[in-house]
């Protein structure tokens with residue numbers, strides 16, 4: 001007899017993976033689908049990183065690794081925080097995991113007790129919501145205005161903090177909006193966190209290297225909240241290493257120690273080969289990804305121009321990442337043949353079946369009027385995608 005735990009039944013599948021899978025199924029049937037669903041560009045991992053992994057295999061780096069991560073990777077991470085974010089950590093504060101998603105799971109399973117409130121800005125990356133759920137925490141959502149690129153204000157945060165608040169999760173630059181908080185906005189938030197010593201700030205900065213114009217602003221710069229700050233990062237997005245599965249955190253020692261205990265009982269240390277590759281990545285001079293950012297920026301500009309041409313679509317211009325999160329709601333209520341489209345899910349299914357373009361429904365990020373488009377393909381493919389989207393939207397009556 002099938003029996004699933006109540007905790008897994010309560011969990012929703014990742015809407016991004018669900019849509020990516022559906023798009024791939026259609027592609028495999030020979031249907032010409034343009035997939036703008038996943039959070040990974042078409043870039044290859046740089047050669048010197050691949051070479052480091054090959055060398056690791058040849059050098060016999062095939063054994064279990066320390067739970068915390070190899071000493072050389074931990075050191076590279078400490079140096080990264082020092083050089084790029086101007087914050088000092090010791091090795092007991094660092095933990096390497098199997099991707100930042102795993103890092104986040106460790107953190108939430110470690111710091112959340114039943115009914116603790118976790119403040120999650122909307123739109124959110126779906127994993128935050130589901131892992132809080134898994135940890136039996138209470139999700140407290142706060143939605144910024146569309147005009148403010150969905151960024152929450154310090155005042156909104158202040159209004160949500162209660163004596164049950166355990167943590168706030170912030171993700172700047174953001175998936176799915178591509179928006180990044182300014183230094184001033186961050187400082188106002190940091191000042192509030194400081195007033196609530198029991199509240200932890202979990203700052204997911206995995207898109208830090210994908211900013212188009214200004215430099216990245218990190219919560220690390222507010223040293224007066226260091227005791228409450230947990231930094232999440234990884235190599236997936238910056239170095240085109242999504243498949244290598246290396247993420248990491250820096251936190252007060254008591255948090256890192258507990259996460260390490262959990263990881264020691266669940267997954268152990270991350271892949272020995274990927275860790276060597278990650279050392280090579282973190283020791284990369286920043287010029288390597290500048291070229292890629294220029295490509296992403298060109299795509300961003302192209303996508304914005306195309307969206308502008310579609311009547312009714314509202315949008316914000318992303319200042320980072322490879323995502324844009326336009327508002328399609330002007331088309332809700334319209335019909336294709338006898339079928340009415342009322343939700344982002346229905347719109348994503350319509351665009352998949354009629355335009356043969358895969359986008360992710362905004363409902364998976366908590367905002368039903370929007371859909372997320374990843375500009376992870378080259379401009380030629382994006383052009384074709386927009387021709388199709390435009391035509392399909394025109395066909396809605």
Ligand SMILES: Cc1ncc(COP(=O)(O)O)c(C=O)c1O
Nearest residue numbers: 039099100101125175234236247
């Ligand atoms: C906001 C955010 N954090 C973390 C991750 C996870 O990255 P990783 O590949 O290291 O698990 C993603 C991936 O999409 C993300 O969008």
